[in-house]
Amino acid sequence: MNIDVVITWVDGNDPVLNAKRASYAQRDNVSPIDDVAGATRYANRGEIHWCIHSINKFMPWVNRIFIVTDGQDPMVESKIPVEIIDHRTIFRGFGQYLPTFNSLSIEAMLWRIPGLNEHFVYFNDDLLICRDINPDVFFPREGHINCHGHKASLLWTETRYFFKRLTGYAHSVNHVQQMMDAAKIVGSSQWFIRLSHTPRPLLRSTMQQFYETHPDRLVQNIRNRFRSTEHFRTDELVYLLLQKEGRLHIIPEHNVLMEYMPHGGLKKLERKLYSVTSPDSHVCFVCFGSLDKADDTIYSRICDFAENILKEEKKA
Numbered sequence: 001m002n003i004d005v006v007i008t009w010v011d012g013n014d015p016v017l018n019a020k021r022a023s024y025a026q027r028d029n030v031s032p033i034d035d036v037a038g039a040t041r042y043a044n045r046g047e048i049h050w051c052i053h054s055i056n057k058f059m060p061w062v063n064r065i066f067i068v069t070d071g072q073d074p075m076v077e078s079k080i081p082v083e084i085i086d087h088r089t090i091f092r093g094f095g096q097y098l099p100t101f102n103s104l105s106i107e108a109m110l111w112r113i114p115g116l117n118e119h120f121v122y123f124n125d126d127l128l129i130c131r132d133i134n135p136d137v138f139f140p141r142e143g144h145i146n147c148h149g150h151k152a153s154l155l156w157t158e159t160r161y162f163f164k165r166l167t168g169y170a171h172s173v174n175h176v177q178q179m180m181d182a183a184k185i186v187g188s189s190q191w192f193i194r195l196s197h198t199p200r201p202l203l204r205s206t207m208q209q210f211y212e213t214h215p216d217r218l219v220q221n222i223r224n225r226f227r228s229t230e231h232f233r234t235d236e237l238v239y240l241l242l243q244k245e246g247r248l249h250i251i252p253e254h255n256v257l258m259e260y261m262p263h264g265g266l267k268k269l270e271r272k273l274y275s276v277t278s279p280d281s282h283v284c285f286v287c288f289g290s291l292d293k294a295d296d297t298i299y300s301r302i303c304d305f306a307e308n309i310l311k312e313e314k315k316a
Contacts, residue, residue, distance in 0.1 A: 004120040054129035108221040111207035128286040138201035148253040152194040182236035196253035262294035
């Protein structure tokens with residue numbers, strides 16, 4: 001199998017892009033909360049350079065890396081070939097829905113990247129690989145996928161989130177609701193896959209077949225420039241379609257993922273980092289979310305950790 005990597009990226013420090021986003025947010029009366037159009041969703045502290053470096057070091061078998069952007073270029077260094085893909089390329093024929101500031105819309109169009117291989121792994125730019133991994137971590141064999149997460153009850157989760165919204169602890173636009181909505185679209189009435197924030201292997205043909213057969217669903221997922229209650233998760237949908245065909249393998253995430261959001265202080269961070277560096281650790285995916293909210297001490301410690309993981313071993 002030739003396996004590509006796709007990364008969606010935005011430089012939220014770009015004043016031109018920020019002005020454009022603010023203009024459309026005001027026009028559309030969009031909520032500034034984090035899950036919709038908050039600044040943290042677009043912030044950039046250079047995480048993509050860690051991401052690219054880690055793919056080069058620990059996944060050297062990758063065929064090509066596509067970085068999907070809105071007229072930007074992160075200027076990364078990579079031994080693996082890198083190609084910058086503009087939003088206009090994957091939205092060709094659907095230009096009326098650009099510009100978009102919604103990662104769910106962009107994810108729904110990734111299958112339209114020219115030259116993209118059938119098997120590819122989708123990364124957010126805040127993901128870091130921290131140890132050698134083989135292709136079968138994602139694709140146990142051709143046309144089959146390993147996804148990291150666990151099954152969850154639709155009824156129980158919907159009830160829980162209903163009360164969380166009533167008490168102000170959740171917003172109607174959230175990633176769990178988007179997973180549940182995707183499950184309902186493919187006819188799952190009892191359960192869905194609660195996906196973790198890991199790299200997500202995907203099959204181009206499955207995405208293409210669904211969206212070309214259901215063009216109304218494609219428009220539903222791309223017509224809003226910011227996240228809304230209309231959106232559903234494309235990766236969840238793909239996985240449940242493959243589940244029906246016996247081509248999906250759900251792998252528990254607990255041993256392979258370390259996820260950290262910058263709150264809880266240095267002691268919490270050190271415990272999290274030790275879960276990666278301890279001798280018996282099996283963690284291979286690390287996610288540092290919302291680094292724009294980290295104070296200088298936390299950010300400096302995370303930088304030290306990432307640089308130590310990514311440093312090249314000296315040859316004897």
